[in-house]
Every structure is written in C-alpha cells, then in structure tokens.
Amino acid sequence: MAKQLAFYFDSSACTGCKACAIACKDRSSLPVGINWRKVYDYGGGGWIPSPAHPEIMLPNNVFVYSTSTSCMHCEKPRCVEACPAKAITKRDDGVVLINSDLCIGCRYCEWVCPYGAPQFNEEKGYMTKCDFCQELQEKGLNPVCVDACPMRALGFGELDELRQKYGNVNAIEPLPSADITNPSIVITPHKNSQPSGQGTGRIIKLTEV
C-alpha cells in the first residue's frame, strides 16, 4: 500500500488557542494575509426563556468547538490535477508540494481546493501552502504545529496507522465533505462535533481565523 503521511487532530482536546497557527506562521515567515494553518471556531445553539421566569434566558444547546486545519495532503488532490503548469506534485510519501519556480500564479488551485490551503503571495506572484515542514521532518523533527500545541491535540503519521488508532472521521463541520478530495486527516471529534453538511452552527469570528 502506498505511503501517505497525514495529520491527526483531536478536536476534543483543542482549546482553540491558535498556537499551531502562530508557530506555522513564524516558522515559514508568512506575510500578513497568508496562514497555512488556521483554527476555526464553530458554534451554535441558542437561548430560550425560562419557563418559570420568562424574563430570564436559559442557554439551549449552546456549543462551540475548534478545528485546526491546514493542507490535508489529500489522497485525491484536486489541486495537483488542476494546476496547468504541473507546479503541484504529490510525493511518494503522500505530501503535496508547490514548486514556486513552476507556479505561474493563475490561482486556479485556490478555486479547486475545498480547504483553502493554497494561498497566493501577492508580492512574489505565486501560490504557497503547507509543506508538512519537510525540512524539519528530514532532520527527524516534528512539524512545528504539532510541537507547538499545548494540548497535544495535533499529531502526524502514516494515515493507515492513524486510522487504526483513532478511527475514520475526516469531515466534521465546518470542514467540507470528504468526498471531494479524500483528505489525509484523522479527527477525534469534539463531543459537540457535527458531521459535514449537517451543521446547525456557523463559523464564529471568521475575521479572527
């Protein structure tokens, strides 16, 4: 079976602190507007008047949970087939990489990716995205996002092994359906996690993502 590196994310442990996103931004010196790793807070529910005291509002199924996302290094990466310049490739270990020398900056991968992973560097004129910290991995180190997490909610490894250990969940709100690209992600859902496409909540404070 082909090798496929994958991220593991434990939504039940994540506090939404965004240390992973900041560590990522720091390690790759990403400019303003570009974030290879992002943390989405997803919440919902509402308030109902207390039956005994209608002037008092009671929380009704109020929930919020966080999802840390990056490039999913998908098994069926749409960006690889869509890129007109063959600038995006999938390595033997499953990692999807953009070659900035080949990229022409047409931004088509931005349209085809359901995870918002490829992001355009306006100044340099080409697309950029998560490279799974390949330089660090070559030295036997972990990706920075994994090491930065104070809750140990992020991990990485062989997709099959992660699935055996943690199960097959790969699509919870607000992630889109996994059917589009077969993302290489294994998720331990939060107790309030809702399946993709069946959400009752919304992304909270999108500008903060």
Added chain:
Amino acid sequence: MLREFALITFTILAQMSVGAFLVLGVVNFFVVRKAGQVEADRMVDRSLVAIIVVLGLGMLASLFHLGSPLSAPSAISNFTTSWLSREILFGVAFGVLSTLFVVLQWFKIGPVVLRNVIALLASLVGIVFIYAMSKIYMLPTQPAWNTLATPVSFFTTALLLGSLAMGAAFIPNYAYLKRKNPDCAELQCDLMRSMLRWIAFTAVVLLGVEFVVTPVYLVSLASGSPQAVESARLMAGELGLPFLLRMILAFAGAGVFGFFLYQNAQSAGREKVLGYMVYAAFVLVLAAEVFGRFLFYSSQVAVTL
C-alpha cells in the same frame, strides 16, 4: 479586481471571436450559394481580420490575471488532467488555425477547398475551446458554476456577440465596397440585408435561450446546497442591480433592436437606419454580457473554508 477584469475581458473577447468565426462560416456558406465566391469574399474577408485582432486582445488580457505572466507558456504542460491547460491549448490552436486561414484567405493562397477545410477545423477547435473554458469552472467546490448553465451561457455569449459583432461589421464593410467598387454595391446591399435579417433572428432566439436559462438556473441554485442558495440570494439582493441591468440591456439590445433590425432589413433604402440599429444592438448586448460575466464571477460562493 484587476484579476477579475482580466478574466471578464478574456472570456468575453475569446468567446466573441469563436462565435464570430462560426457565424462568418455560415454567412459564407449561404452567400457562396446565392452569389458566388467572389461576393462572399468581399463580404467576409475584412471582418475575418477583425476577429483575429479581437482574439489577440483577449489572449493578451488573460495574461493580466497571472501572478507570473512571463511563465504563461508553461500553462499548457498539464493538459492530461487540467482543463485550464486544455483551454489554453485549444485557445492557442484556434488562434493558429484561424490566423492561418485568414492569411491564406486574404492573399487567396491555395485552393478554396483546402481553405475551407482549415476553416472547418478551426471552427471545431473553437467549439472545443469554449467547452474547455466552461469545464474550468465546473468544480465541486463552486456550486454556482458547477451546472449545465455554464457551458450553455458561454456558447450563448459566443453566438450572440459573434453574430451581432459580424452584423455590425457588415455596415462599414458595405460603405467601403460602395465607395471602392460601386458595381457590386446593389448586390452586396441585398446580401447584407438578408444576412442582417438572419442575424437579427438569431439574436432574438438566443435572447430567448438566455431568458429561459437564467430563471431555471436561479431556481436550481435556490434549491441547491447552502452555498448555491447564497449565490442565488446574492443575485436577488446585493448584486440585484447588475443582474437587472444585464437583463434589461440584453432585452433592449437583442430583443428590441433585434426585432426592429429584422423588420427594417426587409426593404432596401434604409441602410443608414440598419447601421444604427445593429450598432446599438451590439453595444447593448456587449454591455449586458459584461454585466453577466461580472455576475458570474462575483456571485459564486465556494465550498471552502
């Protein structure tokens, strides 16, 4: 914004060129049977050159949506899987074949049969070009684009703008012929009137297609995924003004002026009025299509994070 403007310019000009090329092919077919090859050449040769110029401008505009325009040639390297590569490949092929045809046609090089074969080949490649262009947008992550309405509207744009552009081009061409070669003026005038009638009829029919496709499209969006519903809501709300303008301009251009053009082209002696009408129809429909394409890009809501 520059990026979107580049894409609007490119898609509209490229589609108009292919449509105009196809329309001239049909015009040529009928005029040859009616009045012979010489009269047909007189009618279409100068317009053919205009098509190549418009296509060239469109291709040039497409470079402005790239972050690294100098690397543009490598965009054809992934044609085995990428519709964007295929679009550029077929676009360039259409450009090369149509230019080759226009050069041979202009200087009357080679037998007519050979030229016709090249023109036919260019037409087929042009059709595939527009199809590939529509496939670029038919993505599972973009529900507002991922419908049959995308290819249908691209082909409608091509034929509507192509036919009206060529109709408009007949007017100065006729004025030129009348000045240079008064002998043929009367025959050319009859030919022009019958072709304008045909073009006006085509424009009204295509307008009908747009007016059927648009509501069907909106209804299907409104009953689709949350993102599709959001697109429909945008077009009914925030983007309502450009949407309304697009429909009104298309109706005024292809419908009202198309109808009067059809009526007035019936009898001789109204060439001047015909000119104003076909110019007005073309300009109004061009504006409508620009608004339409602007809506196409700005109403799309992606299934992405």
